[in-house]
Amino acid sequence: MILVIDIGNTNIVLGIYRNRELLHHFRLSTVNHSTPDEYGIMFRNMFQMSGIPVSDIEGVIISSVVPPMVHVIEEMCQKYIHHSPLIVGPGIKTGLNLRYENPREVGADRIANAVAAVEKYQGPLVVIDFGTATTFDCIDPKGAYLGGLIVPGIGIATEALYQRASKLPRIELEKPKKVIGRNTVHAMQAGIIFGYAGQVDGIVERIRGEMQVPSLKVVATGGLADLIASETKVIQEVNPLLTLDGLRIIYDRNR
Numbered sequence: 001m002i003l004v005i006d007i008g009n010t011n012i013v014l015g016i017y018r019n020r021e022l023l024h025h026f027r028l029s030t031v032n033h034s035t036p037d038e039y040g041i042m043f044r045n046m047f048q049m050s051g052i053p054v055s056d057i058e059g060v061i062i063s064s065v066v067p068p069m070v071h072v073i074e075e076m077c078q079k080y081i082h083h084s085p086l087i088v089g090p091g092i093k094t095g096l097n098l099r100y101e102n103p104r105e106v107g108a109d110r111i112a113n114a115v116a117a118v119e120k121y122q123g124p125l126v127v128i129d130f131g132t133a134t135t136f137d138c139i140d141p142k143g144a145y146l147g148g149l150i151v152p153g154i155g156i157a158t159e160a161l162y163q164r165a166s167k168l169p170r171i172e173l174e175k176p177k178k179v180i181g182r183n184t185v186h187a188m189q190a191g192i193i194f195g196y197a198g199q200v201d202g203i204v205e206r207i208r209g210e211m212q213v214p215s216l217k218v219v220a221t222g223g224l225a226d227l228i229a230s231e232t233k234v235i236q237e238v239n240p241l242l243t244l245d246g247l248r249i250i251y252d253r254n255r
């Protein structure tokens, strides 16, 4: 069994795989000042809840887009899981042909998403990850990673309205019944949800034009994917755990 860990700006998501099968997954908050011991307690608790002995874990792989967290989780793994983790970055075989100007710059979560999507669906593809930021990743018919877009995330945008406009409240991210809001909360909800859905459709349309492909598979992942996907025209599938699958595949490529 292996343990895969994706450190995002909001959440740390971990998965326990037996071969290709995800047996358990858990989501923790990313807390920058937490210590390896604090995460160790949480990880050990999660193993206990899942009924899997820590000693069954043969290896660990980490993707992180939060540099200061890498050492915390790495040290936690050494002390509490008794393995030095593989860290997605320079020197790791991903099998992905990265066409970014500087391949080291691409977020490790975007790489894991792309690896999983190529394996599962084949190119041409767009992967959209609705996390703290929303990312679009484009994959050509040969499976090469072309690059993409980075957009302020849905939570960030919602929070900004509340923080920067005195009369706008903090709202629940819920889909309103109508696009024309007749109170402040409904107006904000409509703006966020339908605004992001329209943005997705518009961006994918432009990508389709630039990639010049007749058909393009569009898949979504990330904590907020379900909220937006059903309102878009272009998202064909939501796969909430795509990043974890990508990490499992990258681990296998480095055995």
Ligand SMILES: Nc1ncnc2c1ncn2[C@@H]1O[C@H](COP(=O)(O)OP(=O)(O)O)[C@@H](O)[C@H]1O
Pocket: 007, 008, 009, 010, 011, 012, 027, 130, 131, 132, 133, 155, 222, 223, 224
């Ligand atoms: N299962 C879930 N249901 C609803 N919202 C979620 C869920 N998981 C995460 N979120 C929310 O989605 C947002 C992005 O989360 P996530 O995709 O984990 O981001 P990141 O990868 O940047 O850490 C956060 O605001 C989080 O609160």
Ligand SMILES: CC(C)(COP(=O)(O)O)[C@@H](O)C(=O)NCCC(=O)O
Pocket: 008, 009, 010, 065, 105, 106, 107, 108, 109, 110, 129, 131, 132, 133, 134, 135, 150, 153
């Ligand atoms: C774009 C991101 C902030 C998304 O992170 P997330 O929302 O998953 O926390 C992250 O992938 C990142 O920091 N990327 C580095 C820049 C790049 O990919 O070009």
Ligand SMILES: [K+]
Pocket: 008, 109, 129, 131, 132, 222, 243
């Ligand atoms: K993510």
